[in-house]
């Protein structure tokens with residue numbers, strides 16, 4: 784089964800590959816298409832932004848499955864920011880570490896005590912026939928006091944999932960793939976696909 788993933792985020796790609804291991808999927812990436820560039824993600828929900836990405840690739844690839852996801856971190860003490868702005872919280876083209884530093888700084892200023900947070904993932908898939916499917920996943924946790932850990936990407940070095948004392952970046956990819964927002968959405972997508980394999 785041919786699937787085209789509308790993402791340029793290597794962290795998302797690695798996690799999808801891990802989660803879909805062993806399945807007869809022929810995974811292709813948007814980066815293989817020289818003429819494709821990321822669309823403007825100007826919607827105010829994860830799902831709507833994921834749909835924008837899926838549809839932009841579907842416009843070029845209409846004979847295969849197309850997949851896109853939008854995800855991010857909501858921090859309660861920051862009025863649910865960075866939310867849909869997670870990739871560019873510290874500015875357009877900001878690095879992961881710059882975004883992490885901004886969350887730590889804003890929490891220190893605004894809400895050092897309330898560190899409750901969650902990751903959210905909304906995945907939109909479009910079948911070769913043009914049917915659209917939406918799968919959502921989230922994981923609750925809190926923002927750590929310190930940046931810690933070497934694995935993963937994005938805000939993983941400051942996100943401690945509920946019931947744990949270490950960050951996702953410290954806990955490692957096997958743990959993250961068991962409980963993460965993305966793993967929940969991707970697993971639901973895979974379950975739906977299995978019926979069609």
Ligand code: ITT
Pocket residue numbers: 789790791792795821824836852853854855856869870879882902935936937938939963965
């Ligand atoms: P594409 O649009 O090309 O898929 P992107 O990185 O721009 O890649 P998003 O617009 O969905 O993706 O932004 C998601 C951001 O949220 C991402 O860059 C991270 O900063 C953060 N994020 C999402 N999932 C995460 C995870 O599992 N761990 C850590 N940070 C995550």
